[in-house]
Amino acid sequence: MRADHLRLPVGPGSLHAERYGHGGTPIVLLHGFGTCSFLWREVAPQLAIARHTAVALDLLGHGESDRPIEADFGVAAQAEYLDRALTVLRMARSVIVGVDVGGGVALRLAATRPDRVAGLVLVNTVAFEHMPGRDVRTLQRNTARVAFRLSRGMFGASPLLAPVLQGSVANRAHMPERLVARYLAPFVGRDGVTHLLDLARSLRTEEVDEIDLACVTAPTLVVWGEADPWVPAEVPTRLLHAIPDTRLARLPGVGRLTPEEAPDELADLILGHVVRIEAAAAAAQAARAELAMATRPREGVTASDLPSGLASGDVDR
Secondary structure (H helix, E strand, C coil), X not given: CCCEEEEEECCCCEEEEEEECCCCCEEEEECCCCCCHHHHCXXXXXXXXXXXXEEEECCCCCCCCCCCCCCXXXXXXXXXXXXXXXXXXXXXXXEEEEECHHHHXXXXXXXXXXXXXXXXXXXXXXXXXXXXXXXXXXXXXXXXXXXXXXXXXXXXXXXXXXXXXXXXXXXXXXXXXXXXXXXXXXXXXXXXXXXXXXXXXXXXXXXXXXXXXXXXXXCEEEEEECCCCCCCCCHHHHHXXXXXXXXXXXXXXXXXXXXXXXXXXHHHHHHHHHHHHHHHHHHHHHHHHHHHHHHCCCCCCCHHHCCHHHHHHHCCC
């Protein structure tokens, strides 16, 4: 299935987006650190086939999105850019799906702009104090170790990012060299290395830890690949207790990059969550309609025939 390629102005620059399908519930797909919208190539078409609109975004500074000089690429800023992108897309309310850092961006938006978020799917998300994660800290520690090679641009970002990508899947067969090369493409040469490290340094733990999860009112599904080597195993359970309306789905033998290792299972989980959200919305609408009918006076009924609470002026006219 071919996607529509879009440019979405968000202030400091424009985001690259790939849109699959039209109609149904809008579903926005967010990648994590070191990846891009390419991560969703197996999942997004399945959502479109199910008659939904799926939009895979490149976060600002990632993939084919702009890299404005001195722009903020942190989680809080990315949530603001996402809010603006949804306005450009004319998506008043969407189901937001985020992997890794993308999950942190989705959580931040859901807590600060609940009117924007119809539902959340958090896939091995960063959360609480577990951000940026050992992989990003390792990038920063290793900078001096490979500085000479990096400064000469001999290997681009490969010495830093390739081990992170390969370590993010439980089965290395799901991250062959050709895929590593595809994800490394935006970080080629000296400028690419510098930008990768800028992205790593922009990930500030407090911007995730300070999110008030009790303010997340959207129905939430936490999907957890149990072979994730980067985020502690207790994080999904903590999320389950911290977010009011949350369910948890565990995927044994899957690492952090679930869209690479288990795209079909993830698509099914997303679609199932959307069905539940749509059913709840339909039930709420029906209840409102029934209440409106119940409180509307019948023709010929006088105020004296109504219960005292309605007779006092509480009738919709």
